[in-house]
Amino acid sequence: MTVADRITRGAAALTVAILLNAPGAASATTAGEKAVEMSRQDWKAEYVRPSEVPFPEENPYTRDKADLGHKLFFDPRLSGANYISCATCHNPSFSWGDGLPTGFGHKMTPLGRRTPTILNTAFGELMMWDGRFDSLEQQALGPMAAAAEMNQQMESIVEELKAVPGYVSLFNLAFPGEGITVPNIAKAIATFERTVVSGVAPFDLWIAGDETAIGDAAKRGFDLFNNKANCVACHSGWNLTDDSFHDIGLSDDDIGRGAVLKTIVKMQHAFKTPTLRNVVSRAPYMHDGSLATLADVIDHYDGGGKQRPSLSDDMHALKLTADEKADLIAFMRTLDGNDPVVAVPVLPANDQSPNAWLRRVSPAAGSGGGEVSPECRVARLHLRPCTPE
Numbered sequence: 001m002t003v004a005d006r007i008t009r010g011a012a013a014l015t016v017a018i019l020l021n022a023p024g025a026a027s028a029t030t031a032g033e034k035a036v037e038m039s040r041q042d043w044k045a046e047y048v049r050p051s052e053v054p055f056p057e058e059n060p061y062t063r064d065k066a067d068l069g070h071k072l073f074f075d076p077r078l079s080g081a082n083y084i085s086c087a088t089c090h091n092p093s094f095s096w097g098d099g100l101p102t103g104f105g106h107k108m109t110p111l112g113r114r115t116p117t118i119l120n121t122a123f124g125e126l127m128m129w130d131g132r133f134d135s136l137e138q139q140a141l142g143p144m145a146a147a148a149e150m151n152q153q154m155e156s157i158v159e160e161l162k163a164v165p166g167y168v169s170l171f172n173l174a175f176p177g178e179g180i181t182v183p184n185i186a187k188a189i190a191t192f193e194r195t196v197v198s199g200v201a202p203f204d205l206w207i208a209g210d211e212t213a214i215g216d217a218a219k220r221g222f223d224l225f226n227n228k229a230n231c232v233a234c235h236s237g238w239n240l241t242d243d244s245f246h247d248i249g250l251s252d253d254d255i256g257r258g259a260v261l262k263t264i265v266k267m268q269h270a271f272k273t274p275t276l277r278n279v280v281s282r283a284p285y286m287h288d289g290s291l292a293t294l295a296d297v298i299d300h301y302d303g304g305g306k307q308r309p310s311l312s313d314d315m316h317a318l319k320l321t322a323d324e325k326a327d328l329i330a331f332m333r334t335l336d337g338n339d340p341v342v343a344v345p346v347l348p349a350n351d352q353s354p355n356a357w358l359r360r361v362s363p364a365a366g367s368g369g370g371e372v373s374p375e376c377r378v379a380r381l382h383l384r385p386c387t388p389e
Helices: 003-008 040-047 063-073 136-145 154-162 165-174 182-194 202-207 216-226 294-303 322-333 374-381
Strands: 012-014 053-055
Touching: 040 202, 040 216, 053 182, 063 165, 063 182, 136 154, 136 182, 154 165, 154 182, 165 182, 202 216, 216 322, 294 322
Parallel strands: none
Antiparallel strands: 012 053
């Protein structure tokens, strides 16, 4: 059963016209259930794109909700200091990452892990590198509230958004009778994120029957991917991820999923398998950004990784030749899709009435890092000295 099949069980699926006209997600078995030998044609059947994007029953798709989520995703006013948006780290120009080894948050606080892409997260099960969030709705709020990331005071975000007249109207359209609430903020952002799906790639055209869509080197790389190199053990299905967690033997002290599942040996140093869709556009690689190129990634796997009890059973020295490594990279280059351009939205304007700005500024926006009283904010606006309480 594919990841898409598992997710859509009990979920409302909505057709989105950015996917191939495929008959549906392929019914695939897990890597462990596959026969020892499969032909190239058999393997190709495992990678058919789905025709639908899954939306959960508790948060079904609507155009108004997705449009609202699009604005919220790009709005820096969702952060405590009003200068960090979701898109600051999840930039569509970097395939919804940030192009950095590890991210930065509030006050340029360095974060410990690379920013993961939100690409194809509609098909995911657990969110974040360590899987600590069960849904995109939870994930949308997690970084917002985290002091090191967006540093938003969640008890005040509703009032801040209510002070923006345009958001009052947009929330009423998206959530009739409910309006602006923290759960609805999460639902809107998650709905937008579920529409972020990788475009049709040359690989998809080849899977659909166009033998001219990719070159011979890429086809050989596909064979290696599924056989000798055994990449398919983790990067399986149309999204090229098993959506699970593995220790691949990187030499760092981060225990990843082990901090969530403390007693399970194989979860120590285990991290979520990322999608390989648009992978060329998302360097550097791994949860810590420690590998600069795809060639470095292949060399790491070829060496088998750091030996320790938690190391994945699928990790071992591959003994790939230089030509085989080149073929693997040629294959991965075919995974970059023709993604739609995502425009930066026009955001709702702030209230223009006198002193309205005081009602929308979070305490985290004050200079010096401490809470600043409204009296001090007014004094500073008029260039008068003020000592924060």
